[in-house]
Amino acid sequence: MPKKPGYEQLEHRIAELEAQIKASDSAMKQFDSYMSSLHDTALGVLTELDLSQLLKNLLQNASKLIGMDDGYIFLPSPKKDELVIKYGIGRFENQIGYRLKPGEGLSGKVWISGEPMIVGEYESWEGRAPATAWDGMGADLGIPLKSGDKFIGVIGICSYEKGKKIGENEVLILTRFAELASIALNNADLHSKLRQELNQKIQTEKLLESQNQWMNTLLENLKVGVFMVEAPTGKPILANRQAKDLLGRGIMNGADKSTLSQVYQAFKSGTDEIYPEEQMPIVQGLKGKTHSVDDMTVIQPDGRQVDLEVFGSPVKNKDGKVVASIVSFSDITERKKTEKELRASHETLLTVLNSIDATVYVADMKTYEILFMNKFMIDLFGKNLSGEKCWDVFRGESKTCPNCTNDRLLDKNGIPTGVCVWSDKNPITGKWYINYDRAVEWTDGRM
Template sequence: MNVEDDIGRKHAGESLGRGGRGVKALLEVIPDLVFRIDREGNFLDLRANDDGKLYAPREAIVGGSLHATMPPDVADDALRYIARTLDTGEAQAYEYRLPMPQGVLDFEARIVASGADEVLCLVRDVTERKRDERALRRQNEYLAALHETALALMHRLEPADLLEAIVARAGALMGTPHGYVYLLEPGEAQLEMRVGVGMYAEYVGYRLDPGEGLAGRVWQSGRTLVVEDYAAWEGGSAKFDGGDFRAVAGVPLKSGSEVVGVLGLSYPREDRAFGDEDLLLLERFAELASVALDNARLYASAQQELRERERAERALGESEEQYRMLVETVQEGIGFVDADERITYCNRAYAEVFELAPHELTGRSLLEFLGDGERQKALEQTALRKNGVRSSYEITVTIGGGRKKHLSASGAPIMDEAGRFRGAVHASSTLPSACARKRCCASDRR
C-alpha cells in the first residue's frame, strides 16, 4: 500500500475522483511532505513535491528509519508522537527545526493513525510563519524595553538601580542572560565594570584602559564593536583569559557627544551571533538608555548637592528636552494622554498612525478613533492604568474614510507623588501585513 492508497482509504466515500485520480491530484497541490511510518520508525513510503525540503535523499528515506536519516533529537520526538498516536488513536501535532542547506527551517508535523501499527505524517514548512511570529515578538519586546527606559527617565531612578535595569532589559531584548555595563566616572582615566550579569558577574569592579579589550575600544572610538569569537580575538584583554566568551557586542553610552560608558552583551554558544537587525535594535536601545542614565545621574547630583540645586534643575530640563528630541526621532509612536484619554503630547510617528500632524492630534480623545468594540477595550485598558498596571495589547483604530489600522500597543500609568493617576504613556506600531497576521491567527486556531 502506498501513500495515495492510504489517503484514498482514509477518505473513502468522499468525492476525490474515480480510480484515485482525485487523491493524486490533491497530493500534487498540497505543499506538505507525506510519509508512511511504522511504530518502529521505519519509513514505508513518502510523497514530496519538493525534494529540497527532505532532510535526506529520497532513496535513503524509503526503506530507512528515523534514526538513520534524521538528527537524534528529532527522531526521538517523532517516535514519541507516533507511539502516542497509535496508543490513543488521537491525531498529534508538534513543531521542530532542521538544519538544511538553505538554513535552519521550521516544520510542523501532523500525525494520524493509518493502520494497526503505522501512521501518516504530514509535514509542512512553516519557516515563514515562525519568522513573522518571531519578528512580532521581537517588536513587542522592543516596545516593552522602550517603556521600561522611558519610565526610568520619568521616575528618575537611582543610577545603580537604573544600570541593572538597563542590562536586564537589553539582555531580554537580545535573548541572552550575559551582559555588563562599564562606566567612566568624572575625572577617572579608566572604565569600571559597574554591573555584570550571567558569566560577567565575577568581573564586577574590573577596570580597563582606553583601547583595552572590546569595551576599551568602544570607549576610545565611540562606535559599536562586534567580535564573533572573543576567545580567539587578538584584541582581547588578558584580564578575561579563561572566560568562555564567544560572540560579544559592545555599544557606547553617551552624554551628549562624550562616551560615558559601554553596554555589552554576549552569546556563549557557537551557534548564536549578532545580526545587523540585532545591532540596530541594541544601538537604538543604548540611545534611550544613555538619556535615562544621564538624567538619573543629574537627579542624584541634585539630591546630593542641594547647594547647586538651581544649576542641576537647569541641566535636568536640558536632559528632558534631549529626551523629547529623541522621542521625536524613534520609529515607534509615543504619545502621552491625560486622565480623560485626551492626547497631551505625541511624536510624529504616533500622529502618522492617524494620518494627522502632531498639533492636529493633540487635544483630541483616542476614543474618537475607535469603534464600539475597540472603545470598550480602550476603556478596560484605562481602568488598568488607573490601578497602576502596565500592559501590552492589540487594538484597531479607524481613520479617515473608514479605513482601519491594526496596532500593537503598550501602555504605562503616570502617577503623581501622592499616587494619584494623572494619565498614561503609550507606545504603538503598526502590526505586520494582513497576510502575515492571517497566518499567525490560523496557526493559533489550529
C-alpha cells in the first residue's frame, strides 16, 4: 500500500521524539542516581565517625557516577610544603603516602591555582608527575577542597581507559562531592580539636583531682591548724583537722569577718576581753597584710582554754587581687605555762639577789653588756647601769679589763667550769673586794 504524502516525515519525527524521550529518561535516571548518591554521601558526612571510610565511600560514589574506577584525595603535609595521598580507590589504594610538591602534577597545579583542572591524556602530558604510578593514565580531573577561601586538599577522579572523556557534567558532579568532602574534613578537624580539648580537660581535671587529694592529705596531716576565709566577706571556707581540734569547732555558718571572735570565742590571753577582729591576722590578711600574734586564747565548747600563736597572710590571684585570707596556728598553752613559770622563777631569783648585802651583777660574756645589777650594787654606784659596758662603768677602763676572768669560766666546749675567786681594789669605789665569778645562762639564753 503506497504511503501517503508526508508519512515519511511523520515517521522521522516520531523516531526523533522517541530518541529524545529515551535520552531524557536516561538523563532522569542519571539525575536520580546522582541525587541518591549525593543524599547518601551527605548523610554519611553527618553520621559517619570514621573519616577514612567516609572519604573512601565518597570517592567510590563519585567514580561510579562519573564512570571511572580510580580516585584519590591529596591533603597537605604537616609542614604544608607537600601534598600527600591520604585516601585512594582503584589503583590509588596502593599509593597512600605518595607526595607532590606545589605545582607538580595536576594536583600540585590545582593547589597553586585553587581551580578545577582537566587533563585529557595524563601519561603524555608535559606537566605530569614523574612517578611510574601515573603511567598509562588517560583522563584526569582534579577539584580543590576548600574551607571558605582556605585550601585544604585536592579530590581527583581519573581513568586508565584510553579515549575516556571528561566534560562539564563530570566536573559538576565531582565539584558537588568535593564540597561534601570539604565538609567532612572540616568536621573531622573540628571533632579532632574537640576531642583534644576534651582529653586535655580530662587530664587537667585528673591532675587537679590528684593535686587536691595530695593537698587535702597534706593539710589533714599537718601538726598546725590551717584556717581560710573568703574575701571580702571573711566567711570560713577551709579548716583542717588540727584547726578543728584546736578551735573546738569547724566551719561555722554565719561567721564572717565581723563575728569571727564571737563565733570562735577568741579572747586576749589572760583577760576576758573578746579579741578585736581588726587585730586578728585572718582579718588583716583580707586587707592584703601579713600579721602574727601570740596573745590569743580560744575557749572551746567544753570550756577548755587553748593559747594560740597565729600567723596570717593574704591569698592573691594572678592579678594581685586578694581572694582569701589564710592563717596557720599552733597550741602554745604549754609554752605559755612554762614562760609564766620561768618569769615567776626569775622574779624569785631577783628577789633573792636584791636581798643580798653584797654587789651582784650579770654581764654578757661576749659583749660585756651589763644585764642585771642587784639593789645593793645600784645603791653603791648611785644608779642602775644596765646596758653599759662593765669594764667602763665598774672599772673606768677604756677596754676589757686586764684581769677579766671570762677566759677561765668556760672550757673548750663552752661548758661552765665553776667559780673563779679573786680579789682586788676597785678603782671606782676605792674598796677591796673578794670576787666570785661564775658563767651562767641568763633568762634570754645568753652566757
